[in-house]
Amino acid sequence: MNRRRADVVIVGSGAGGGTVAARLAPLVAAGKSVLVLEQGPRLDDHEFTGKEAEMANALYADGGGFLTADGTMTLAFGRGYGGSTVVYTGTSLVAPRRVIEHWKVPGLGHDEVVRRSAKYQAENNVALLPENLLNDNNRLFVTGARAAGFTAEQFPLNLRGCRGSSLCNLGCPNAAKQGTNRVQLPAAERLGVEVVTRAEVVRLEERQIQVLVSDVPPGARGRPSSWAPGEYLIDADTVILAAGAIGTPALLLRSGLAGLPSGTGRGLTVHPALILVGEHPTPISNDVGHPKSFFVDRAAEEGFVLETCMYFPFVTAKNLTGFGPEHSLLMRAFPRLQMILVLACDKAIGENRVTVDRQGRPVVHYRFTPEVVRSLTRATRASARIFFGAGAVRVHAPLADPPLLDRADRDRIDQLIDDRHFRPGRVSVSAAHLMGGAAMGHDETDSVTDSWGRLHGRPWLRVADASLFPDSLEINPYLTVMALADRVADGVLGDLGAIP
Ligand SMILES: Cc1cc2nc3c(=O)[nH]c(=O)nc-3n(C[C@H](O)[C@H](O)[C@H](O)COP(=O)(O)OP(=O)(O)OC[C@H]3O[C@@H](n4cnc5c(N)ncnc54)[C@H](O)[C@@H]3O)c2cc1C
Numbered sequence: 001m002n003r004r005r006a007d008v009v010i011v012g013s014g015a016g017g018g019t020v021a022a023r024l025a026p027l028v029a030a031g032k033s034v035l036v037l038e039q040g041p042r043l044d045d046h047e048f049t050g051k052e053a054e055m056a057n058a059l060y061a062d063g064g065g066f067l068t069a070d071g072t073m074t075l076a077f078g079r080g081y082g083g084s085t086v087v088y089t090g091t092s093l094v095a096p097r098r099v100i101e102h103w104k105v106p107g108l109g110h111d112e113v114v115r116r117s118a119k120y121q122a123e124n125n126v127a128l129l130p131e132n133l134l135n136d137n138n139r140l141f142v143t144g145a146r147a148a149g150f151t152a153e154q155f156p157l158n159l160r161g162c163r164g165s166s167l168c169n170l171g172c173p174n175a176a177k178q179g180t181n182r183v184q185l186p187a188a189e190r191l192g193v194e195v196v197t198r199a200e201v202v203r204l205e206e207r208q209i210q211v212l213v214s215d216v217p218p219g220a221r222g223r224p225s226s227w228a229p230g231e232y233l234i235d236a237d238t239v240i241l242a243a244g245a246i247g248t249p250a251l252l253l254r255s256g257l258a259g260l261p262s263g264t265g266r267g268l269t270v271h272p273a274l275i276l277v278g279e280h281p282t283p284i285s286n287d288v289g290h291p292k293s294f295f296v297d298r299a300a301e302e303g304f305v306l307e308t309c310m311y312f313p314f315v316t317a318k319n320l321t322g323f324g325p326e327h328s329l330l331m332r333a334f335p336r337l338q339m340i341l342v343l344a345c346d347k348a349i350g351e352n353r354v355t356v357d358r359q360g361r362p363v364v365h366y367r368f369t370p371e372v373v374r375s376l377t378r379a380t381r382a383s384a385r386i387f388f389g390a391g392a393v394r395v396h397a398p399l400a401d402p403p404l405l406d407r408a409d410r411d412r413i414d415q416l417i418d419d420r421h422f423r424p425g426r427v428s429v430s431a432a433h434l435m436g437g438a439a440m441g442h443d444e445t446d447s448v449t450d451s452w453g454r455l456h457g458r459p460w461l462r463v464a465d466a467s468l469f470p471d472s473l474e475i476n477p478y479l480t481v482m483a484l485a486d487r488v489a490d491g492v493l494g495d496l497g498a499i500p
C-alpha cells in the first residue's frame with residue numbers, strides 16, 4: 001500500500017469538485033497541498049470525436065445506461081476530468097427564489113445564491129446564443145409554444161466559440177463548452193493543485209482515504225493516471241466529497257462510518273424526463289446548430305419544464321416507446337423530427353434513495369409518484385400542442401396508447417394522453433439532473449450536512465456537489481451546484497483562517 005498525505009483532498013472533479021478546487025487553489029501558495037481525486041479519465045482535445053458509441057463509453061458512467069434498481073429509468077452522469085460538465089449542454093439558469101426559500105437551509109438566502117451564481121456566469125462565459133446558431137428545431141419550438149399559448153424563454157449558455165455541431169452531450173469536439181474541465185480545473189492546476197485521474201476513492205475512514213488507481217484499460221481513451229496503478233492510503237486534514245448525487249452518498253454508505261446521519265442517500269430527486277418527437281412534412285435543420293436554446297417553464301404552476309433538445313440516433317431510438325414498423329417509421333423520419341425534452345419536477349421523498357450493494361456499488365431506488373406521472377402527462381399534452389402548433393403532422397407521445405398522434409387528433413389531446421398509459425418499464429424514462437442524498441439543513445434529524453456542507457458530527461468531512469440539494473431545483477442545476485460549492489469553499493477557507 002502506497003502512503004500519501006494532503007492538507008485538503010477533493011473527491012470528484014465535476015461542477016462541485018472543480019469549483020472547490022479553483023477556490024482553494026490559492027492555499028497552495030500558502031504552503032498547503034490540495035489534491036483532487038477523479039475516478040474517470042482525462043481526455044485530450046483530439047479524443048473528442050463526437051461519435052456516439054465511442055464517446056458515451058468514454059465519458060459516462062455505464063456508458064450513460066446506469067439503471068435504477070427496478071430497471072424503469074436510465075440515469076446519465078459523467079465520469080472523468082470535469083465530471084458531468086463535460087457532457088452537459090451548458091444551459092445556465094439561476095435557482096428560483098421559491099425553491100431556495102422552500103429549502104429552508106439556515107443562513108442560505110436567495111440573494112446569496114444569485115450572487116454566487118453570477119460569479120460563475122461571468123467566469124464560465126454565460127451569454128445568449130447568436131441568431132445564426134439557432135436551428136429550425138429551436139425556432140419551431142418558439143413558434144409552436146406561441147401558438148399553444150406558452151411563453152418560450154431563451155437559455156443562457158456557457159460557450160466560447162460554439163460552432164453549432166450539436167454534439168454537446170458527447171463532449172464538445174470544438175472545446176467551446178465552458179465546463180470545469182475548461183475553466184476551473186486548469187486554473188486550479190496552474191496554481192499548483194494536483195488532479196489525479198483514474199483514482200477511485202474506495203473508502204473513507206477518520207481523516208483517511210483509500211484510493212485505487214487504475215491502468216488504462218485496453219482500447220480506452222484518455223491519458224494514463226499521473227500516479228502509478230495500485231492502492232493508496234492518504235491522510236488528509238480536510239476531505240471534500242464532490243462525487244455527485246450518486247457517488248457521494250454511495251461512498252459515505254459503503255465506508256460504514258459510525259454515526260452517519262440516517263438521511264444519507266435519501267431524498268434523491270432526478271427530474272424524470274421523456275424525449276418527445278414531432279414529425280414535420282419536410283426536412284428541418286435539427287442536428288446542426290446548438291441543440292438547446294429555448295425552454296417553457298411551468299414548474300411553479302404545473303410541475304414541469306419543457307426544453308428544446310436534439311439527441312443522436314441511438315439515444316433517440318432508445319427513448320421512443322414502441323417497437324417494429326412504427327418505431328422504424330419515426331427513426332427513418334430523423335431529418336424531419338422536432339424534439340422536446342420534458343422534465344418533471346419531482347419532490348424529495350425518503351424512499352427515493354441511493355443504497356449500496358455488497359460490493360459497495362451504488363443502487364438507486366426510485367418510485368414514480370402519482371404527482372410525477374401527472375406532471376409528465378401535463379407536459380406531454382403541452383408538448384403535443386407545441387408540435388402541432390409548429391406544423392408537425394405526427395407526434396410521438398409515450399403517454400398515449402398507441403403512442404402516435406396524427407394531426408387529426410389535435411382536438412383530443414387531453415383524452416388520448418393520460419396518466420393511465422404510464423407503465424413503468426414500458427415508457428422510456430431517463431434523467432440527468434441528479435440531486436440530493438446528502439442534504440443541507442439544521443441537524444441530523446432533517447439533513448446530512450450543515451449549511452456549509454459539513455457532515456453532522458464530522459467537521460473535517462464536507463460535501464460540495466448536487467447531493468447537497470434538500471429538494472429538487474425545478475430547473476437545470478449546474479450553476480446552483482457551483483454556487484453551493486463556492487459557499488463550501490468559503491467555509492473551508494474560514495476554518496483554515498484563510499478567508500479572503
Ligand atoms: C447529459 C447531461 C446534460 C446536462 N445538461 C445540463 C445543462 O445543460 N445545464 C445544467 O445546469 N445541468 C446539466 N446537467 C446536470 C449537471 O451536469 C450536473 O447537475 C452537475 O454536473 C452535477 O455536479 P456534481 O459536482 O454534483 O457531479 P458531477 O459533475 O457528475 O461530478 C462528479 C464526479 O465525481 C467523480 N466520482 C464519483 N465517485 C467517485 C469516487 N469514488 N472517486 C473519485 N471520483 C469519483 C465522477 O467520476 C465525476 O467526475 C446535465 C447532466 C448530464 C449528464
Ligand code: SF4
Nearest residue numbers: 162163165166168172
Ligand atoms: S453545439 Fe457548440 S457547444 Fe455544443 S458541441 Fe457543438 S460546438 Fe460544442
